[in-house]
Amino acid sequence: NAGVTQTPKFQVLKTGQSMTLQCAQDMNHEYMSWYRQDPGMGLRLIHYSVGAGITDQGEVPNGYNVSRSTTEDFPLRLLSAAPSQTSVYFCASMPGQAIGPQHFGDGTRLSIL
Amino acid sequence: KQEVTQIPAALSVPEGENLVLNCSFTDSAIYNLQWFRQDPGKGLTSLLLIQSSQREQTSGRLNASLDKSSGRSTLYIAASQPGDSATYLCAVKDFGNEKLTFGTGTRLTIIP
16 A cells, blocks of 8 residues: 655755655556645645646746656656755645545655755 | 635643644635644645535544635544644645645644
């Protein structure tokens, strides 16, 4: 019963480095999304996808790229890490047409020095 | 722009008590509302999902209500247990909008 799997769980980067946060789900969900969680600000949507080959921007997309080549995978790329991107990142998925609850991964804790 | 508020930010109650957590939202044209639980260092676990046409949902000791006209939802926890200690988040999904708008949560501590 894997659900939504995120890797890595922790990462420390230097300013300017790039990296990819991985997200995979095994529930055949159409919708996938990335959120960041910062103290006092709640979770904010970065990017989302309504199906393979389709992605769109959320509330705070700058500095991040995504792609959706398969139903299962939705990686998030940091192009040039900045200290403001220090956060906890969550990947989520849900069935199409928002007919069911969102399922979240355990998060990736990212620190940018 | 939808805004979701949860008050109080933190709550401590003795074990065994019934309690209510509050969530308010500014735009009543919502598609659904979801309550989540988040344990320290963990992701979010969905507790209850209420569609806009529903008034409440129940799961075990949990009952969530929705009043769209007043922009409010409550999560009722009966006979609280120490294992209920966690942060509880509500989130709304608006019509025509793919994102969830989250509140900042209520950190609940059940005192044994």
